Amino acid sequence: MNTTLVTIGPSHFCEKARWGLDIKGVPYAEDAHVPMFHWRRTRKHARRTVPLLEAGDRVLTQSTEILAWADEVGERGPRLFPADPTARAEVDAQVKLWDDKLGVHARRAVYDVILPSAACTRAVFEGSPAWEQTALRVGLPVWRALLVKGLGITPEKCDRSRARLTELFAEATALLAANGGYLAGPVFTASDLTFASLSAIVLMPPEYGWALPDLDALAASGALPGADKAVAFRDSLRATPAGQHALRVYREHRRP
Ligand SMILES: N[C@@H](CCC(=O)N[C@@H](CS)C(=O)NCC(=O)O)C(=O)O
Numbered sequence: 001m002n003t004t005l006v007t008i009g010p011s012h013f014c015e016k017a018r019w020g021l022d023i024k025g026v027p028y029a030e031d032a033h034v035p036m037f038h039w040r041r042t043r044k045h046a047r048r049t050v051p052l053l054e055a056g057d058r059v060l061t062q063s064t065e066i067l068a069w070a071d072e073v074g075e076r077g078p079r080l081f082p083a084d085p086t087a088r089a090e091v092d093a094q095v096k097l098w099d100d101k102l103g104v105h106a107r108r109a110v111y112d113v114i115l116p117s118a119a120c121t122r123a124v125f126e127g128s129p130a131w132e133q134t135a136l137r138v139g140l141p142v143w144r145a146l147l148v149k150g151l152g153i154t155p156e157k158c159d160r161s162r163a164r165l166t167e168l169f170a171e172a173t174a175l176l177a178a179n180g181g182y183l184a185g186p187v188f189t190a191s192d193l194t195f196a197s198l199s200a201i202v203l204m205p206p207e208y209g210w211a212l213p214d215l216d217a218l219a220a221s222g223a224l225p226g227a228d229k230a231v232a233f234r235d236s237l238r239a240t241p242a243g244q245h246a247l248r249v250y251r252e253h254r255r256p
Pocket residue numbers: 008011012013014035036048049050051061062063064099107
């Protein structure tokens with residue numbers, strides 16, 4: 001069966017799907033695109049968002065659906081969704097919380113950092129089709145303006161997103177304290193994978209499945225105006241128990 005994961009390479013929702021397929025040992029090819037150019041690829045399925053998985057005749061259009069499918073068909077790795085209905089309901093609720101809240105605020109926080117730098121913006125989409133990278137270079141001001149408008153990247157909203165991220169990390173820290181070991185209980189589940197992947201564009205663990213900017217180098221060189229602030233924010237989240245958990249989960253579970 002031919003399995004293709006259509007992505008925006010650096011996207012955290014796409015990382016969630018990649019991780020799910022990798023950890024369950026499901027073979028696939030990745031077809032990565034620049035945001036907005038990816039619509040040419042998704043429109044035949046009447047969708048706008050990625051990840052989108054084409055698996056034989058099936059088309060899966062939500063990252064959580066892709067995780068559940070990988071859990072079913074994968075031949076190795078831990079169970080991502082528990083069989084017990086009560087445990088499953090808890091994992092589902094946590095995954096939804098991270099998808100609905102963490103996803104949007106982390107994305108805004110990271111675009112706020114990279115969009116001011118043309119070089120940085122272009123670098124994160126290396127690995128997309130060459131013509132898309134050329135079009136991005138030529139049309140960067142227009143592309144950037146559309147993205148800023150579409151995602152609501154204003155200074156106020158970005159500050160609010162950073163504050164919400166701090167609150168969500170506090171929520172995850174409380175869950176870890178209540179449930180022991182992992183977010184939804186004593187073992188790794190889809191909740192840990194989702195929390196870690198969706199926060200990874202801010203925490204930037206070295207095991208991330210796509211090359212992210214080296215914020216420390218950018219801060220040291222002065223090449224990216226907001227890099228110092230982003231490093232300080234990243235480090236404040238890394239220092240929390242939830243941040244430590246996400247980094248540990250990446251170290252221990254990302255590369256099967
Ligand atoms: N609920 C979706 C969210 C996916 C999502 O927001 N994807 C973003 C990239 S991170 C996207 O494709 N945005 C493009 C668009 O909305 O046109 C999922 O879990 O797969």
